[in-house]
Amino acid sequence: MRKTKKDDCRCRYLVDLTRQKDVFHLDEAFTQAVKEMLAAESVSIHDPNNLTSENLSSADVVLDIARGSGMVAKLLISNNAELADTQSLQELLEVYSNQYHHIYRSTQDMLTRLLNRTAFDERMQRLFGPRKHHRKKDERRAMAILDVDHFKKINDTYGHLYGDEILILLANMMQEAFRAEDWLFRYGGEEFIIVLNDADLITAEMVVDRFRIAVESRNFPQIGRVTISAGLTQIFPSKGLTSTIAEADQALYYSKDTGRNQVSVFRKLIEAGIIDDSNSFGGELELF
């Protein structure tokens, strides 16, 4: 039997889904495939709690999609006259759900349930990797590195299990404090990286400092007061990942060196002449 153009398209969508290594990009590939396949005006994935009948029009179609064990999201297909090819759509949904489950497990940090180092590398490769034109929105991103203060002492005094518990509680607090579009990574032992999407530096500083205050105000079981230090910098994709991390790291070290429990912003430290810009890499030494 001859393969039709439609078969080729279907095959391309499925291959595209299986190539994704990250939930964020899987969602992008999936919604794009559904959009093309149904010639819909727009396709998006939503948390069921955020999708009420008020923000739907009569031409919209909403489908349930399985996102890993027990989790269900809503797929909103806008302005679509009829779901013409339901078999292909069903197939796409199935492949998406399987891929989601697989990726979700492999990019999640087992202790904190935040994104792990693999997810970090993958997303940063996409963000900083070679691209002809960086879009304007790529310059409205900030990176914060957060580190628990005197964590070794917490471990030494109360034991590693309590140390682990602090990391879990901090991760839970991060999930509540930051928006769904921000990316939360456990970067190393007691170090976290947050990529604040669509946020200028002033907003990012405010949000990270609000989180710092929430942490210092909390009474942690057994341990009591825990504080964090942070370093923040704006993301310019053209600067490269190594320089960006180095900038956030320098700001973090300044926070640690000058008393901890504070958020420092790289650009402010440069402007104040506290640190020297030449300390950061010029972009030549790149991982990607």
Ligand SMILES: Nc1nc2c(ncn2[C@@H]2O[C@H](COP(=O)(O)OP(=O)(O)OP(=O)(O)O)[C@@H](O)[C@H]2O)c(=O)[nH]1
């Ligand atoms: N409980 C627990 N401890 C960890 C984990 N990963 C790393 N650590 C510990 O975190 C501690 C980090 O200590 P340091 O890097 O010396 O820093 P610190 O004591 O937090 O001091 P400052 O960062 O200077 O405030 C080390 O003792 C590590 O063993 C983990 O997953 N669980």
